[in-house]
Amino acid sequence: MNQLKRIACSKLALLLTSMVTVAAAQPGSPDNNTKLVSRSAIGAWMLNEDPAHPRLNCSVKFLPGRKGQPGFTILGPTRKMPGGVILFSGADIPSTSSPKDIHVELLQQTLPSTRLRATLLPRQPGDAAGALAVAAGDLRQTMKSMRDREHNMQLRLEGSTVFALDYDGLALARGSLFNCLEGRLFAGQTLKEARADIRPLGTSVIKGQAFFKGGLLAAKKYPPKGSEAVGLIWMTDEFKVWYEQVKRDKKMPQHIPLNILKHFLRTKVLDDQGGFMFTNMPAGEYLLIADYSYEKTVNQEEVIGRTDVFVGGNYIGSNAQITVGTYAYQQGLTFEKRVVVPADGQTIEVTLDKSQIMCFLVCF
Structure with missing residues (x-):
């Protein structure tokens, strides 16, 4: 070089x-x-x-x-x-x-x-x-x-x-x-x-929308357009056997075998509403995973001083002088949903909107 x-x-x-x-x-x-x-x-x-x-x-x-x-x-x-x-x-x-x-x-x-x-x-x-x-x-x-x-x-x-x-x-x-x-x-x-x-091709399509809604009245939080925030795991018997071994070993191997890598797919988010699509999928069981972060704000009170209080010239205590600051930080999310394609050629529409859970395997 x-x-x-x-x-x-x-x-x-x-x-x-x-x-x-x-x-x-x-x-x-x-x-x-x-x-x-x-x-x-x-x-x-x-x-x-x-x-x-x-x-x-x-x-x-x-x-x-x-x-x-x-x-x-x-x-x-x-x-x-x-x-x-x-x-x-x-x-x-x-x-x-x-x-x-x-x-x-x-x-x-x-x-x-x-x-x-x-x-x-x-x-x-x-x-x-x-x-x-x-x-x-x-x-x-x-x-x-x-x-x-x-x-x-x-x-x-x-x-x-x-x-x-x-x-x-x-x-x-x-x-x-x-x-x-x-x-x-x-x-x-x-x-x-x-x-x-390395992975059999089908004619099925898995598509939908991914978002996180933290409460009944909370606004939806979508993954960024163009990001690879939505992934998919093809849940074959071969993959399940390998994953059980990983759980027994309690660690990820340094290199994932090629026959296992074929089970992992990613796709880019298509729009500002979390749209995604996987094409050429065979029939079978899949696990959709969304993994991204969004900006979250919190209010934090801070005591900046105290004011003495007197009644009739007598000191009776003090009140705290409080200011409220607003802080923003990136909140990470990982959530998943199981999807089954019963037969080849079908189009499955999914709303990937479950609340935050632990990452299934690796957060891609």
Whole structure:
């Protein structure tokens, strides 16, 4: 990754931001444009290509095997930006209101640390992860300098670790990206085919609305539009056996097996009223889970002094001088609902509105 030392000046900030927007939108790209390059117990590499614009808009993205872990995307040239960009994303990367030039330290096992110029980027709407980008002028040279696998690769900002990741399989991802940059289409599985390979597809739809209502007269609290606040667990016998073992072990395994990962799905909230939809679902039993936070306010009294009280010149006590302050904080929510699809081809409409409960397994 020695080539990562290059570039990332402030005049690229807006272009980097636009490329991040493109990368964030890739999961919603047509399935035929997003293809599986490789997968392992650690995670999977996905290639996004643009047949309408050969050699442009190519990217590979590493998706960790466990939800909530950091990931990174390698973006090829676009019409507006001739160079490449490596985008790092994770919950520990700080947020910023506008693009900001920074320096980070790259740590890789057995290699000296490297100081990189980077751009800290604003978070996408509804995204809990922050992002920073490192521009790579010569993308091919940069990728050739990257190793096929890394363990505990880190980025540090002002002495604090803001990104840490294990990955493998980069050699295959590199080859697929280079082919895309040459205008050659990838012959592997599409995203839809890859999903079918690990999870049977059906024709059923599960859709509805998610919200929390804390009381009879309380206003509804909806998950943010565009967030991945609604998840689904496919409750097969295979999953139930695995989950019983997890409960006996009293801890989550470091890596979830691929045959179990197929049981976890997420979808983006479609509107401001908590609308969601899962498509291509087979018949069976499911557990819908909503996991998000909303702003809650509380009033707190504070004694700021006392006033002495006299009657007929005699002191009889004092009254407290009280002020009431209003404070806002983020209240986390996790609630669930069991859904059964009796037969393939049905559309099940659900109101996911139960009150707060403990998280079923992992809060995605």
